[in-house]
Amino acid sequence: MALLSNFGGVAVFASMMITLLVHLPYQVISTSRTASTVEGFLGGLCASSVHIHGYKCQEFQVSTDDGYILSVQRIPPHRSSSVVGSDGPKTSRPSPPVLLQHGLLVDGMTWLLNSPGQSLAFILADSGFDVWISNIRGTRFSRRHVTLNANINPEFWDWTWDDLIMNDLPAVINFIFKQTGQKLHYVGHSLGTLMALASFSSGNEKQVVDKVKSAALLSPIAYLSHMTTAFGVVAARSFVGEITTMFGLAEFNPKGEPVAIFIKAICAQPGVDCYDLLTELTGKNCCLNSTVVDLFLNTEPQPTSTKNLVHLAQTVRDGRLAKYDYGNANFNLEHYGNVKPPAYDLTRIPRDLPIFLSYGGRDALSDVKDMEALLDDLKNHDIDKLHVQYIKDYAHVDFIMGLTANDLVYNQIIKFFNNQQ
16 A cells, blocks of 8 residues: 555545546546547537537637637527517527536536436527537547647646636637627536636636626535644645656546556555545436446546646635645746745625535535635625525535426526516
8 A cells, every 4th residue: 555655645635626516436447548638529519419419619728928729619598588578579680609617627518418308408408598508628528738739748637626726717708799799698517616716716706707697516625724624634644745756647537547546556445445436536416317327437537637627626725715835935936926825805896796606415525614714704795696596405416417407407597687687
């Protein structure tokens, strides 16, 4: 067990992130990288997952300020959006845009796995919304850069969720704003909620907040101090800074051999059930379809940067939401002008920004106690602008793959969005 003694909770935390939405046993994880991460999806998300259901779909490439080229899909409204005028007849109006932002180690496919009547992207399109799907850097359709090669240059993977907040999210939001001429509604799940919350608090109004009409955050992730998983406890006590030098891996590819070795070592530990990691890591999801889970396992998980996982582990360990800690006072001083990384102050989120929060009583990642800390940050929010939904039986994955999510969550989101028009 030298492997575990060297990396301790780092490996555990990394494996937890890999299996964030997966109950995949380590024996079936690939031990070699495929020639192409988009094999079988050469037509992109539109061809593989949208057109086959009879919906229109467009593929776009969006460039970030630091040179990454992101894949973005657009599903136009499946029916016209209309309003009733003062004289009675219905008149058409521009369809409101909605951006869907996925979580960690997955991509935009997660919004399309269920049937059209159960997948949020299709449900929104059927309800008259102009749906946009983002795929963050490093995922299968967003592995391009103006100068760097994801398979050759380690520099391609030199980023954390700080960079997603500063570059990916503003690039996509500005692109949608230019295409539609409208402010957009935002839906995030898990890491997608962290990106939004941190961005909204950063005083980045011109780039993000001024172009967002409202935000719906599912299984919000801000604080991670109370995760009810053994993996989370170990990760919180671990020293994560050394992974960048000891691990020597820039890309964290869940289907690659180094990660498979880590998972194998972890699964050999007493009490670790690698055949039911979905429940152990995300909580007991109430409402998943086994067929959809199998489909998920055929398409995910997706790569991320090792540095990104280190940053998330720091959030667990330190109990604060802050920028990446370089593990050295001089390095931090060089980057931030301070020996400690600056914190994201969520109390700075504009009080009048309409926010819908939905969280579950069985969620082991977005724990109720951590949600209470987030709600405390928002205690001065305008009372009519903050809507909170608590679903006692829901865990982390139910919000995006649950068979009852349409009735319990998505209908509420649509109602919330419509009230902001």
